[in-house]
Amino acid sequence: MTATVIPVRLGERSYEVRYIGKAADIAAALQPVKGKEFALVDAKVDRLHGKALRKALPRVEFIKIPSGEGSKSFLALEKTANQLVRHGATRHSRLYAIGGGVVGDLTGFLAGVFMRGIPFVQVPTTLLAMVDSSVGGKTAVNIAAGKNLVGVFHQPQAVFILPALLKTLPVRELRCGLSESIKTALIADAGLVATLERRPYEERKTDIDYLAEISAASIRIKADIVSKDEKEQNIRAFLNFGHTLAHAIEAKTGFRGILHGEAVAIGQRSAALLSRRVAGLSAADETRIGDLLRKYRLPATLKTPFPKSVKVNELVRLMRADKKNMSGDIRFVLLRGIGACELPRPVPETELLASLKEFQTLGG
Numbered sequence: 001m002t003a004t005v006i007p008v009r010l011g012e013r014s015y016e017v018r019y020i021g022k023a024a025d026i027a028a029a030l031q032p033v034k035g036k037e038f039a040l041v042d043a044k045v046d047r048l049h050g051k052a053l054r055k056a057l058p059r060v061e062f063i064k065i066p067s068g069e070g071s072k073s074f075l076a077l078e079k080t081a082n083q084l085v086r087h088g089a090t091r092h093s094r095l096y097a098i099g100g101g102v103v104g105d106l107t108g109f110l111a112g113v114f115m116r117g118i119p120f121v122q123v124p125t126t127l128l129a130m131v132d133s134s135v136g137g138k139t140a141v142n143i144a145a146g147k148n149l150v151g152v153f154h155q156p157q158a159v160f161i162l163p164a165l166l167k168t169l170p171v172r173e174l175r176c177g178l179s180e181s182i183k184t185a186l187i188a189d190a191g192l193v194a195t196l197e198r199r200p201y202e203e204r205k206t207d208i209d210y211l212a213e214i215s216a217a218s219i220r221i222k223a224d225i226v227s228k229d230e231k232e233q234n235i236r237a238f239l240n241f242g243h244t245l246a247h248a249i250e251a252k253t254g255f256r257g258i259l260h261g262e263a264v265a266i267g268q269r270s271a272a273l274l275s276r277r278v279a280g281l282s283a284a285d286e287t288r289i290g291d292l293l294r295k296y297r298l299p300a301t302l303k304t305p306f307p308k309s310v311k312v313n314e315l316v317r318l319m320r321a322d323k324k325n326m327s328g329d330i331r332f333v334l335l336r337g338i339g340a341c342e343l344p345r346p347v348p349e350t351e352l353l354a355s356l357k358e359f360q361t362l363g364g
């Protein structure tokens with residue numbers, strides 16, 4: 001597994017996702033830069049792995065970023081940019097993002113705009129960041145008006161995956177990465193779906209080799225999609241499967257009590273139901289999707305975020321406000337079959353309300 005290398009083909013912005021066995025392999029694989037190098041490291045990751053990482057990257061200065069979504073903010077961006085300047089960063093510097101999607105998105109955005117753009121390297125430490133956010137060059141911070149509303153496309157120079165870092169990741173965070181892996185499989189690869197169904201899964205005894213194997217399979221799919229459609233003009237939208245309802249759930253709960261990957265799991269189950277109603281997905285495949293999410297202990301009903309029920313028209317209102325919906329239409333990425341995805345299509349409000357009401361009747 002340690003020899004796995006996945007290319008992301010984007011002309012002069014091409015790079016590789018490399019699975020490595022030890023952090024020291026990072027420095028060995030990169031060309032040196034003229035300026036000082038800085039790692040922006042998630043504070044929790046620093047507590048758990050900082051000593052080994054610092055030893056492996058002796059020429060890199062570490063700056064701690066507080067854990068949590070709050071660090072994806074203009075405040076954190078400005079504070080970190082000032083720290084970089086104080087510590088001698090120039091336009092010849094390079095940044096390393098060492099953490100989950102929060103640190104990855106913040107560092108990527110900062111690298112995209114600092115001195116009008118400097119290179120950065122992704123070292124994802126959550127499964128979600130490994131399978132999704134570290135690859136593809138989407139970066140952003142949140143503003144009061146919404147999540148991820150200000151950002152740039154800025155591709156990393158390289159992505160290094162150290163599967164052993166997952167040993168310290170809480171199980172609930174691990175499941176969030178599995179949710180994104182399931183999504184990636186469902187939109188493009190029936191074989192990977194079958195593997196996810198077939199392989200035994202015991203979450204308290206995380207099998208790092210298995211996680212490395214399925215994460216690599218997911219990254220291959222994402223890398224292929226991004227290589228064909230970097231700026232999401234077309235098929236990159238497939239990766240938003242399950243996200244329309246997920247964003248509405250996150251907005252309704254104020255991001256409290258539910259993690260992104262969990263909201264995406266509920267969104268996928270609901271999108272499977274809608275796909276059966278309007279896109280020709282078979283009832284058997286809809287059931288398979290529900291079973292697969294449950295196998296990986298992911299929530300698949302609205303009862304998890306809303307134990308006392310929720311008004312479906314409220315969710316529809318929030319979906320309409322989502323930034324991905326053009327001209328008031330509510331658009332959904334739907335499946336024709338397992339591994340067969342469609343470009344986003346508008347779904348009439350009456351159908352949406354009916355499908356959400358049906359979704360509310362589903363048990364656990």
Ligand SMILES: NC(=O)c1ccc[n+]([C@@H]2O[C@H](COP(=O)([O-])OP(=O)(O)OC[C@H]3O[C@@H](n4cnc5c(N)ncnc54)[C@H](O)[C@@H]3O)[C@@H](O)[C@H]2O)c1
Nearest residue numbers: 044067100101102103125126128129132133138165168169
């Ligand atoms: N850019 C993209 O394409 C993209 C795609 C998907 C999600 N995202 C963004 O990613 C973010 C979510 O990322 P996330 O789920 O990785 O969350 P996160 O970065 O908040 O990390 C989750 C938690 O795990 C901890 N952690 C990280 N690595 C650890 C390790 N190895 N051991 C123990 N604890 C560890 C962190 O301290 C944090 O508490 C969201 O902001 C989302 O918008 C971006």
